[in-house]
Amino acid sequence: MRRAGLVPLARPDHVVKSMIAVRQLGPIAGAAKVAATRDHRAIGLVDDLGPLTFRQLDTRSNALARALAHRGVSDRSVIALLARDHRGAVDTMLAAGKLGARLLLMNTGFAKPQLADVAMREGVTVFIHDQEFTDLATALPDSIPRFIAWVDDVEAGSRTIEELIANTDDRPVAVPSEPGGMVLLTSGTTGTPKGAPRQVRSPLAAAQFLDRIPLRSGETTMLGAPLFHGTGLSQFIISFALGSAVVMRRRFDPEETLRAIQDNKATALVVVPTMLQRIVDLGPEVLARYDTSSLRILFTAGSALSPELGNRATKAFGDVVHNLYGSTEVAVATVATPQDWREAPGTVGRPPVGCVVRLYDNTGRRITQPDVTGRVFVGSGLSFGGYTDGRHKDIIDGLLSIGDVGHFDAEGRLFIDGRDDDMIVSGGENVFPVEVENLLVEYPGVTEAAVIGVQDPEFGQRLKAYVAVDPGASVGADELREHVKANLARFKVPREVVFLPELPRNATGKVLRNRLSDFG
CATH class of the missing domain: 3.30.300.30 (ANL, C-terminal domain)
Structure with missing residues (x-):
């Protein structure tokens, strides 16, 4: 944790302020509030329109929270956000925390039936979306108010996030009685995604990531993975908690990602494996055009990282690959460090501090021998408490099924053999x-x-x-x-x-x- 840069943040006054802010506003708005107080000049976000300081993000979200409150949004509201990665999405996340409203992060790949089903199940009362999704929004009842987070070409009037912010007082809003929390959605590869609610009440939960991933305070993270996905969201929150800048783009482009790393001297890159594939597929000639020597961490998660792709990425960027294994339900289970990858390409590594990973056979008996495949069960301080529809994952000995099967090697490194229902x-x-x-x-x-x-x-x-x-x-x-x-x-x-x-x-x-x- 000292290596991760937590010591500079761990002065008693900082710890107290962080814990109070997170308990009052939730992890995103709380982290941004503390970062804005610590250094009003520090850059918090860089998107397609340029940089914003943490102070600007704080005041912008104050204004948006006030504007939404004037239009009936309260701590009993469920705000659905369907947006790409940009300041409007971040403003909405921060404002939801300040209002104590529940935030539902929608998948930008949704079709109308999925959007309508999820919105009805989760009780959505407010819909904030990018203009490109206006037609998709017609799947929702007209009674749900809509606001535009990002305008492409046509002026959308007073219901755009920017208009609401520009025309509203940006003084701090009253602290909600309880943080509203957020709902992440499962990948939905076999049907309508399920809702997995999150309620993080302590900034120290980040220790489970930082134990194995050497992020430091005051650096810069290039966020390729989308904010609505657990991979992107978790690293966005941790970067904010560390007072680090986050660079994001509305649409992923492999070469533009390299340029953003170079221009912002990013120390961490967060991607899902398909994004990493597109980057290394650019080839040595294109990769050599950009100075990516600032990268200390190439963080990949969200789906399986093949040994072939991980080795190509290591050859291109050096010993910086950190392969995280987890799920929407448990957040983090294991992390493979660059050393783990060198010694055993394809591994997802070992559990970080605070996590327990065990294997069980189909009868519920624990498997302790190496190289024997079993069902993966995880205990984590970041695990969810059940889906919003009342269902839950299987539980054995207090540990949650992650839905995969895998095996440990003799050194205790975990390998995932597949989904238990893919056999x-x-x-x-x-x-x-x-x-x-x-x-x-x-x-x-x-x-x-x-x-x-x-x-x-x-x-x-x-x-x-x-x-x-x-x-x-x-x-x-x-x-x-x-x-x-x-x-x-x-x-x-x-x-x-x-x-x-x-x-x-x-x-x-x-x-x-x-x-x-x-x-x-």
Whole structure:
């Protein structure tokens, strides 16, 4: 924690102020309030329009909170935010905390049915969205007031966030009786996303990240992962808590990300693996155009980081890869440091302080031997208390199921073998797709791979691979099958290989396996 830069923040007065602010306003508004008090000149946010100090963010959100309150928003409101990464989204997050309203972070990849279902289930009373999502907003009842967080081309009048801020008093607002909290949504790869409420009441919860990830106070984080996703949101909150600037862009672009790292001397980059793939795919010539030597941390989470991609990123940026494993429900389970990755590429590392990770078999018996696969259960101070619809994940010995299966090696490092519901039983043998997928993407020319099980009258299920290759690459199905056969057991060889331009993914980069069969 000393290495993470918590000591400069840990003066008694700072600790007390931080704890009071977080308890009153929640983690985002509380962290911004303390940072603004500590140094009014410190840059808190850099977006497409330029920099804003923590003080400016504090006063802007005061004005927005007042404006929304004048329009009926209160501590009983549920504010749904459907926006890309920019100041309007951050203003909304801060204002919601100051009002004590519940904040619901919507996925920018939603279709109308998903938006309508989630809004009804979560009891949305206010909808704040970017102008590009205006048509999507028609899925909601007209009775729900709407405000525009970002205007593209057309003037949207007095209901834009900027207009509300510009025309409202920016004095501090009264502290709410209770922080409203926020609701994150699960990835929803197999249906309507579930709501996972969060209520963080202490800034010390960040220690679970900082124990394994050496973030420091007063630095700069380049945020590639979206704010509505747990990966982006968690690192945004921690950066604010450390008084560090956050650089964000409305739309991810791999080369512009490199330029932003260079121009802002960013020390940390936060991405999901598909974003990292697009960055390293730029190639050595493009990567060499930008000075990224300031990077100490390349933080990736949200989906599996293949050994091939992690090794390419290490070669491009040095020993800076930190691979986090967690979920919307538990936040963080384990983190692989650069040393972990060097010693065991593909590992998701070890639990940080305050986290417990155990494996159990299907009968609920704990697995303690290395290299034996079991269901992953996690205990974390950041775990949620159940979905908003009343359901919960499986619990054993007070630990929460994360929905995956994995194994520990002899050194105690965790490896994820796949989703517990993705296991394929072919001819009586159990196959987890990730092992075959990792092998396929190591083959020259292959950029993406996903493996599913399809019905087979003889074997029950057979493996079917969906593969994307580099433009111009000549890769055949037979050679891929031979590649798998040469490295894995025969029953793990895909009987079919389908080539696609790219795999279907959601907005956070997870493969939509239930859509793969649409492609043959």
